[in-house]
Structures are given as C-alpha cells and as structure tokens.
Amino acid sequence: MATKKSDFDKVLSAWDVLVIAFGAMIGWGWVVSTGDWIMEGGVLGAMLGFAIGGIMVFFVGLTYAELTSAMPQCGGEHVFSYKAMGPLGSFICTWMIVLGYVSVVCFEACALPTIVAYIYPDFLTGYLYTVAGFDIYASWLAVAILVSVFITAINIVGTKTAAILQTILTVIIGGVGILLIAASALTGTTANLEGQLFMGATTTDMVKGTLAVAVMTPFYFIGFDVIPQAAEEISVSLQKIGRILILSIVLAVLFYALIIFGVGYVMNNSEIAVAMKGVGGLVTADAMAVAFGSSIMAKVLIIGGLCGIITSWNSFLIGGSRAMYSMAESYMIPHVFAKLHDKYKTPINALLLIGLLSIIAPFFGKKMLVWVVDAGNFGCCVAYCMVAISFVILRKKAPEMARPYKVSHYKLVGAMAILMSGFMVVMYMIPGSGATLVPQEWGMVLGWSVLGVLFGFYCKAKYGSKFATHIDVAVDNEAVEEAGDLAFGQAMAAALHDVESDAPVTYVSQPLSFSFSMPVSVVFGAGKRHMAGELFKAYGTKALVVTDAATNGRDIVNEVEKSLKEAGISVARFAHITGKSLDITADSAVDEIKKNGSDFIVAIGGNTV
Template structure:
C-alpha cells in the first residue's frame, strides 16, 4: 500500500514542489474543503509521531535503568505511572520543542550522524542474528492464531499499524522546495526511501524472530520495557551490554523522528495558517529565530500531555496517527487520479506509468485501511481512547475552520497554484545519485526516456572598482592613494565638512606628501554650476586627482567635477577615489551621472569603506539605507541577468541585513554587527551596479506620475508588493529568498519584508508622506514597468491591511 501511495506522492511532489505537501496536492484537485481535511489528518499523523516519541523515551530509559522508576502516582490501562517517568518525558519534550524554536543550524548534521548510528546498530543486529540464529526459532511465528480467522485478524492488526512507521517519506514532499535535487530525482528518492525502509524493517523483524523463538519473545514482552529487539541483540551477541548498544540506536531514532516530525507538523500547520484555514496565529514566526513558534508550541504541548497516559499511549497514538495518515494517503491518491484527468498537461518531471492501475490500488488499499479502523471486529478497530484522539482532533479542526471562515471571509483557503509550466521543468541542482539505484527504479516510471540536461554555466563578471574595507582605513588614505598624484582635491558637502573624518583623511594625505585643497560646496542641486566652481579651484591649485568624502550626492558631484575639468582643461578624466559616509552608496560603483550619461572613465579607482566613517548616520538614515540595500540585493538576485557570483553576494548580504539591521537601527548591536551591516550595504551597491538592477531607477519610474519625491523610504511600501506579485511565478527562486529572510516558502517573501519594514518603523514614515493603498498599487506597477493588474492591486490591499493590523 505504501509503495503505491508513494508513487502518487512522487509524481505530485515533482509537479508541485512546494512546502506543504498534501496541502498543495489536495487543494489543486479537491478544493479548499478537501485540502483542509487532508492536511489536518496528516498533521494528526505528525502529532502522533511526536507524542509516540515522548512516551517511548522514558520507556527506553526504564529498560536501561529499571531502578530509575520512583514516585508512584497512578495506573493507566495496567501501566504504573511514576513521577520520574513523567519528569523525563516532560523535560525532554520541553527541550526538543525549544531546540526546534531556536532552529539550530546543527540540526541537519545531528540528524545525519544519528541516522548513521541507527543504520549501523540495525546492521549489527541483522548480521549477528544471521550468524547465531536458527530456522527452528521461526516455527510458530509466521502467523499467530489457532484459526485462519485469527491469523487474518492478527495480520491486519499489525498491518494497520505499519503506515505509522512509513510516514517518514512524507517529509520529502513537505520539504521539496528546499531539496537541491532535480525534480525527477525527488520522485525517485521518495520511492527509494520507501523501498529501503521496507527492507530495513523486514530484516530487523526477521533477525529478531531468527534469534529468539516465540516463547522467548513472549517473556521479553512482559519485561520492564517490553523492548524485544534489545533483548534479541543481547541474545545474538551473548552479552547484555549489546542490548544497551541497540538502545542507543533506539534513542537516536527517537530524537531524529521527534525533531523531524515536530518540524514537519509545524510546517504543515504553518502552511494551513498561511492559507487562512486555521487561525493566523499559527503562521507567526519567532521574532529572532524565524520559526513557526505557535505551531511548535501547540505540538510541543501535546507531546507533554501524552506521557500522562502512560506506556499504553504508545499503542493509542500509533493507531490514531495511522487513521490520520491513511485518510491523507487516500485523499492524495484520489488527487493523483483527478489531476491526471483535470490537468493532463501539467508538467510532471517524474511521471508514473499505468497511472490508472497505480491510482486505483493506492485508493483501494488506503481506503481499505481506513475502513478497517472503523468496522467493529476487524482486528484493527479503534478503541475508545483512540477514537477520543481522532474525534478530538477533528472537532478542533472544525472549530478552527468555522472560526477562520467567519474571521477571514473570502481569504479563507486562499492558495497560490505552484504547478510547473512545461517550459519551467529543468534540472535543479543535480546531486550525485547512484546510477544503479536509479536504474533499479526505472520500471515505475513512464516509458518516456529519462534525459539528463546539464546547462553549461555562461556569464561575465566585472568589478573594476578596488574596495578597501575596514575600521580605521581612513587613516591609511595617504598610503592607499599616493600613486594617483601629489595634489588632491577633497570634495565634500557642508554636512560632512565639519566632521573629524575629513580632517583625518586630509592628515593622512599630508603625511604621505600629498597637498590638499578642500571643496565643500557640493549640493543636490545645480551640480553643473558646482562643478564649474570646483574647476576654478583645480586650475588654481593644480590638483591631479579627487578624493570625495560623503554620501551619494557627493560622489555624483565629484564625477561631474571630473568630467567638467577634463572638458575645460582638455585633459584626461582625473582619477576618482571615494570615502563614503553612507553604507548604501551606489554611486561609488558605477560610472553614471544624474543626467543619465555614462563614462567608464568615471569609475572610482579606490573606494575606502571605513565603517567608522558611517557612525554619524541617524537611525532613520540607517533604516532607509539598509532597506534600500536589501532591495538592491533582492533585485539583483531576482534579475533576469542574475549570475552565480552576484547571487552568492546578494544572498550573503540579505541574510546579514535581515538578521542584524533592526538591532543596528536601534543601537542594540555591537561593533561586529555594525561592520557586517555596512559590508552588506556595500555589497548591495556592488551587485546592483553589476546587474544593472538599481532600485533608484525603479523608484524614479514609480514616482514619475505622482507628487511624491523619489524618497527611498517608499521602497518599504513598493518592494513587498512587487515581490509578492512575482513570487508565485518562480517558487524555487523566491522560496530560497524567503528562507534566507527567515520564512519557508515563496509566499513568505513579502510578509518577511513587511515585518522588517515595520520593525524599522518605515511603515510610519510612509504614512507620514500621505501614501495610500491606491498609490502603492500604482507605484508598484510603475516600478516594474508593467500594465495595471488586479493581482497587484489585490496584493497591495492585502499588504496594506497587514501593515495596519
């Protein structure tokens, strides 16, 4: 059953690779109600795993240290509950939940290490059993029961529990958007994971039965922990110590499963909350760690409650979780068949052959499992405690659904369709994958030949501006610039003129034997008149290179002076060197002038980036410049002509700005954080110059037909709307961007930008300028140079509402 269900998942995951898995598949095929039921049921399965692990861990501890049980409290279904048993379960539940909220970056490494340990311990048991076991032990174990009816019931009782142990494959569609593998191979990996799990479980079961007979197993079942596999390990090696070794593998399995399914369950709830299916409170991300904190807390709370019902809870949560799994599996299988009819042209990088047979078997088998849970006397019927869990969870879902329908109205169950266009299907970061394994799975794919396309990398990168970065570098200006001449014209403005940094730069120049003439009359207006005045100074003092100290305006003024001097004096353009006082100074890295002209000779020879020169920025300037730099990086990363080097630089800077900009703007950051934000701001200017995607151009377009000035504060209103309108068109690109900013899927990009803008108080500045909802929509359209669309207007209204809430 799991194999056929897995085939349906494999096709759908490759066709709709968005975080959320069942939520995405069922929505497209069955609509909002079907999607709600399907996703809510799979979350029940996830919650079941988490609660199972919460009960399993103290059970294992009791097996290793029987004397650890102390402080008898009460008895549930024949199992004695001890205070120490509960304490261990609760403390670890709190710890695992806290770890997931923190979202430590070592989680992936930890999962890999622990999984290797699990596999290694299992292989030890299998190998030892094969060497020391005997076929005679299998007698009386193949089927339990005196009659055929008893055997069938016994088999079904076991069979209906097994979906719970295969739910791990569902992590793949949940995280498909994050997996750096071709879409075809995501489908293969999913099927391969099921095949290997079947082999692993089967060999473990065979190993236990091969080394212990049914009487020994019955005795082991009545032991302190009832952990038969651990006892089998001890028998196979003839040492009780080896039982402890297997227990270590068991503990590793508990931690990996607990961690994985807490993440998976919270992500599924987050996906539902993002679609307004359950309260939006579950879409809240932690302010610092950017994890779905409320969804994690709910599942964590349930894992704390579960141990209070004792060891019997292990069986109850397995059966209740299985019911949820099988309902979801059946609905996904139905979605698979419907979409083959409803959307035959949908791109399917991994396409299953004989879909009617596969779909029918998946529906019938998973549907049969669901029926077995309901029909009395089937051998698998849910007991009252299990029905209590299923019905309680269902009632909670109904209450959530009714509340959200009333609260959010037309937004209820809104969802972005992320099915791929045929033209968009391409290899996405192909990882090494065993050719033998791939060949072994060819028979479950379509008859169409598999082709592997590897697009050659082809791009050009040019960064002709030399950058010297570091605190105190202004004191080295003389040594850094002495090769450009012996007489420098220091260009600045009235705001910078009185600052110590100008005198410090001039002192460094003098110490290197360079004479200095200061010109502190640059303004944002009449640059041509200003340039003529500066040329008079150059004629008088014979300056042979320029040192510009200040903001973008000063840099542009220096360029104008250099070009005017070259024309007036009939000579080559004087070398330009810059010392910016604003970390978003795009003029340092391009050769353009305010009039739109461009001359490569106007590129700076050296840009001295000294973070200490920028500490004079006000909080508002830091926020506006930082958000502008972030917008530059996003524009460069999503640009049509983006390239690997600018992508790497942009994502690095986005991560810094998202993480540290708020603290820098509120003076709550240390020197290291300040320096990183300055670096990120500079990177924003660099990648914008390289890709030609400067936000200043878009901003000028946006305000061209309005009465608003081209103030960079407007970017906080415009950019989220633009990104939200574009994100659904490339869920891979924007999904990665969202995760860099602390979200999960492409849907989160705009929300993360809005969150940051609000934290920087830029939304209040926008309101002060008199910008309203219609203005934002119109400016967003002008920003991207596209005709007015209802989509942009709707998204602008939605984000405006989010700003005001």
C-alpha cells in the same frame, strides 16, 4: 496565475531528505513489536506481511512522489488536495494529517522516558499520581519535558540543524540494526526457523496470520510524507525528490524484514514466547543479547531504538509544523501560525504550539496517548486516501501540469493507491480487524473534527475573503530536470546515486529586461512597477486599481498606486475579487468605474483579476 517567492531557505540535501523520511519510518517499533509480528504470522509470514504492507504504501508513495515534484510547496497534502478538491477537501485532508503528526510527537514524549526507565529502573523517583493504571513520577516527567524543549529548540534554530541531528541518530539506529542482522547470520541456525516460518495449523490460518501482520504494517511506514511537507526547503532537483521518497519506503521495508529474519534466525519459537513474557517484552533486545552472548548488547540495541524515538519525534515535528503553516498561510487556521522566525526561517509559532503540546502530553500518562496515536494513524490514512484521489483528479483536471517525476500507468497506480489506503481506513472501522478504534479513540477523532469545524467558522468570520485562499510558490527552473519514466530498478539506482552524490542544486537568478509589441505592449523587468505612472499617463488621469484579497495590501499594490499618483493620476481601488468571483462582482467593478469616472484599469493579482 499569481505566484510568490518561497519564504523558506533551501537547506536540505538529498541525504537529509532520505534520513528524515527513513528515520521517521523505522522509529522504535522494530524494538518493541518484532516478537508480536513473529508470533502472529511466523518469521517468513511476518516478512511477507511487511512486503505486502510495503506494496500498499509504495503505491501511495508513488502518488506522493509525482505530486511533490509537480507542486514542491510547504504543506504537501494541503496543496495537492487544494488543487484537486478545493478548499473543503484541502481543509479535511490537512487537518487529518496534522492530527497524525501531533499525536506521534506527543506519544514519543512519553515513550522516551519510559524506555529510559526500562534501562535504568532506579531512575523512577518522586511518585506523583496514576492515570489509567500508569504511574507518573517526577523524574519521568522531568526527562520528557527537558527532551521536548530540546527537540523543539533544535527545530526552531533551523531545519538543517534538525536534519543533522536526524542523520546522527538514524546512523546509530541503522548501525545497531546491522549489528543484530550480521550477528544473527553468524550465530543463528536454520533449526530455529523450524515451526515458526508461518503460524497456524492450516494454510488458511497461515494466510490469516500473514495478512494480520500486513494490516498493521502500513502504520509503521507513516513518515515518508514528511518530505512533501518540507519541499520548499529541499535543495535537490524535483525529479530527485520523487526518487528519494520512493527509496526511503523501499529501505524501510528491507530494514523491517531483515530485523524479523535476524530475530527468528537466532531465537526459536519457545525462546521468543518466553522473552515476550519477560520484563518489557523486548524480544529484539533479547535476540541481540543471544547473538552476541552478552546482556550488555541488549542495552546497546535499546539505546539504538531510543534514537528511533527521537527520529520519529523530530520528523513529525517538522511535518506537523509545516502542515500548520500551510493552513495558516491559507487563513484556514489563525494566521499567527504562518509566522516564520526572522533569522532561521522556521515556522516558529507552529513549532512552539506542537512543542508545548509535547510538554503537556506526559502529564496524561502513556495509556491515553496510545489512544491519541491510534486516532492520529486513522487521520494519516484518511489523508493518504485523499492524496491518492487528488493524484487521479489532477491527471484528468490538469494534464498539462509539469511533472518532473511522472509515474507510468497512472490509472493502475491511482486505483491501487486509493483501494489500499481506503482499505487501511476501513480496517480502523471494522470490528475484529486488529486495528479497530476503541470508543475513546473515536471520541478523539470526533473532538478533533469538531475543533476543525470551529476553526473553520472562526477563520471564515475573521478573515472573510482571505479564508481558504492559496498562492502558488514560484518554482526555480534550475530545480526541474527533464521528465522521464524509469523502470523500478533504474529508479532505485538513480535514487541511490542522488543520495551518494548529494550535490545541491545551484539556484541562479539572471536579470532579465526586454520589450515587445504584439500589438499590445509588454514591458518586462525588475522595478517596472515603479514606472507605472510614466507608462499609463497616456491613457488618462483617473485609474481604477483592481486586485484580489490575497494581493491587497502587498507592497506591489501600494508601489504602483504611488507611481500613478506621482504622475498626476488619481487612483481608486477595487479589492473585492476572489477566486470564485461571479457576474455580480464584475457588475460592482463597473459601478465603481462609473462612480469614479475612471479612464483606465490597472489589474494586479491572479488570473481572476
């Protein structure tokens, strides 16, 4: 099977991987929605809801962990689904995840100046117009546009630069969250928990409240899937990538649960209800003020949450640009999006497009972007379900595939991941579920789907046999550890050690050269393509070079042909092989041999060639 060398630089350490995923998952939701969660399910009910939701995402995360370690290539879902379901399944899966990533980036561009306005109300000046009841101000737009340009530029300059920004902001978020939890533990009282451990007069009502929270929670965990998108840029072993991915999910569940407890421990039910009716309804910020006895600390927490907006924004910009790059590499969308920056090795055109969308988005107001995000969440859940299905298919279809992070009891894990991710998708469709898409959101899903179909037809017509092709990236053996199953506790301990040690993998390229006969002759080593003429001249004076669409035009084909011609061998080329070549293709090649009177064939490309 043909492979290629990765075009990306391996710059992300174990810590970088963790903060990119964890920072994306904790985001801003814990500042805005904690009061809603408690009022819906109660303190303990909401914590259990997040635990249940975390279990759902945990099973999906296990499938991602195994597949990422087995296929550490840019695009993640694109590669997994391509191997399992073929081009159509891959197109649908990746197109849906791109919708999810882009929608979050655009929403965060609106969320950030909105929070600035909450902290500094006088900041809003220069009223322009109103969209769906949301007032647009010149100062509000200016902040949104400036930050959009800044974050896009940071990502273009390099993935490592973006990871450093992510680290700084995630540490701030974590520090503020820890302050709230610690202060609540010291100043709160169990009396505040009375009457709000669970919500509802009956056990049935309490269960419903808990499940209502559980249904919402998976959408707050979207973000761990950024790890497989950037897999080619990670400089830790493949087994560690899987462990860190799972660790990020576990830490996110703990963070949300402890924040819920901290708020409920320091504020009773009536105080939370009053806070929810206040300006902004930011119950978590009010809890911070109560815990420290200072209104200033409320703004400190909001600033911490503000960092969460940027971490989500940053992570999803990374994920969205890599997903677009992988589709462009397969000629499923215009190939221009597969261009990498000459110096920084980042997908510059994909980043510029998403960055441009984040600049345009604030002009449409926050209400419309809420619809976009809900549609995007639906897209992410569809992709999760397809990845879970791909996990099961590949265990059956490719049992011999190397899996450095191999999941135990794959049938159970696969079934749970499919059922739970499928459940998320269904919740968007069932009226009254609490997550049902409104007509405007369904319109956006439909519009995005139509755009995907148009892209597909356009690229099929433009690129022909190159459309929906895929070449694997060669895996460095040094990045592969011995596969082995670990118990959950052992796996978590190992993952924490991976992040603590933060030692990058050293990739060593050893020059090899050897020859052997069995009874055919194999000549192996660097530069052997330039010896083609010398090696083949004993077989005749006319050669037919057979290759495929993906390889045709690459330097290797031209260099082999040049070497043949320099040895006095005339050359004809047959470049019509595809991954789905039929007998008619072989017959055409035979006709070409007869036409040119070829003495021998030189095959360059993948296994079909």
